[in-house]
Amino acid sequence: MGTEPGAGSWKPEVSEPLTPQSDPDATRRSVAAGADIAGLVRRYGSFGALVLLVVYNVVFTPNFLSLGTLNANLTQVATIVIVAVGMTFVIATGGVDLSVGSLMAIAAVLAPMFLVDGEQFGAPAIGLMLAIIAPILATTLFGAFNGALVTIGGLQPIIATLVLFLAGRGFAQVIVNGELQEFRNFGSPMVPNFLFIGLGEIAGIRPQVIVMVVIVLIAAWVLRATTFGRYVLATGGNASAARLAGVPVNQVKFAVYCISGFLAGIAGLIVIAINRSSDPSSVGELMELNAIAAVVVGGTPLTGGQATILGTFIGALIIQLLRFSLIAHNIPDGITRIVIAGAIVAAVLAQRQRTS
């Protein structure tokens, strides 16, 4: 992505709650201020909340400390984390991507088309490869469409991505006439191989959990240690200043929507593999809001310029564990929703304290 910007005057603020050393300036500031409680909340708030939730469950939820519980939570949270990672990049540039759930649905209806029978593409293995590559390529292109609307079209991200939020699901429904597809009705001998994504095991761990961890690690590295990562934060911090400093702002914005579309495609494939069926109406439903919630609870402000991938991961785990705890204690659905909403409000309020 080009060279380091010439003027070294700006320094993007990377807030990683797990490694406060990553931002020496902030550390100095908080040392100077002494025991700065707001600073502590800012650094360790979401991580502390996660620890509290775990402790609560260890004490009050029967059989919480078990491999089964760990597996259940990680498999359930995987798709939200994957989508939320892409959302973190978009939000870091000051944008938002409402289309992710619809893009998941598009990936979900495209994949089964390549598994209808084994011979349609010569060999079953080619069908399997296409079933994985084509949907992800398609959602990445739709992401590029979002990016083009934002950069070339100059639309506000919320409006630009609203287009595919609405039209994307409609497109998915039209492709299959709104009908649910069941994998057991497909003839390709590669169907079990495809379902492995969601139902298989590698050393006792579900593939989607491994995919999630790999994506989180790569994304955290990209955001923290690469030029592109710094460009993303600079773009979100102050786009005009970044442009003057030589950051290719439009290319960066375009790229983050592509990343978001790419990751939404992966998540869509995981969902249909877990369920052995593809439903254009329900795959990815409300995912955009779950992903934004994870990003916000994790400590990435919606204003852009700051971002933390590990925070997003922790944010998703907090919401997941909260839901897990409430269901495990048989709390009615309505109350569960209210509690989760409360957690999001608390996270946003904690963020407000930081800026004031």
Add this chain to the structure above:
Amino acid sequence: MIDRKVNRRSVLRLTAAGAGVVVASRYGVGAVFAQVPPLEEKDTYTIGFAQTGLNNPWRLAESKSMQDEAARLGYTLVETNANEDTAKQIADVASLIAQGVDILIFPPRESQALAPSVVQAKEAGIPVILIDRDVDHEIAKPGEDYVTFIGSDFVDQGRRAAEWLVEATGGEAKIIQLEGTTGADPAIDRKQGFEDYLAGTFKGTPTPAGAHSGMEIIASQTGSFTRDQGRSVMQTLLQSNPDVTAVYAHNDEMAVGAIAALEEAGRTPGEDVIVVSIDGENAALDAILDGTLGASVESSPFFGPIAFETMAKYIAGEDIPDWVLVEDRFFDESNAGEFQGKQF
């Protein structure tokens, strides 16, 4: 306001072009109908069928049943698909009325929201038969605003599931209940029928109090009628309630999801955890033959024959009850093989 005018005008234009009779009944004779508009005998009929959505096997089977029966009788079926969007179904029904179909047969997605549509059809001189879901009787009454409601008794489905489970578990069970979508009629009714039977307060056939005291519901959570939610909610409940010995799911999709969660957790559904559900879809019959699902109470989607039969009776002027009850079958290991692949 402007929108409304445009709509009304376009509706007028369409009806005028389609059938003068309809316009007449709308603006002249309409008020005369205290009863459901009659349907005269003809060689063929155009039936408006406004489906709520086609996103699950049950709805697909319902639509196919309607199509097959219409084709067999040589009638024209005009179909719409609301994609589970109530506002779209209201618009779909309005459009079918405007097209001047002979009769409307459809499942209202929401009992209150679609009731005015039923009244509109009546005002336009089009009789309505509702299938599988009813409308609010405060707004539209069967036998007065529409011909009848054809559907299953969801409360009784819950009772039949409970009755089977009591027998299968010998009256001793710790049950997890996977409820349908919060607020949906089938979810409310299936929960009521099941719980009332176990509590001994089921209407009509009460059992002595305490007769089923060994049947304990240890957790009850919504799985929103979907396989995905059924699986993840069961996964979670299993961790906190490992002593569970039975699962009652309000539909087969959630039961299939729950069975996957049980197997994942190293349990043996069918042996250490008995599962019962409602719907009778193919996936459930497969599971019964695998031994993982104990039984499934049918909630028949095959409305085609009974809907058109009811329509024929209406044309012939026969008396039709306010609720035409659909006879649901019961599937367990004794008959699952016979119906395998023939359901939906």
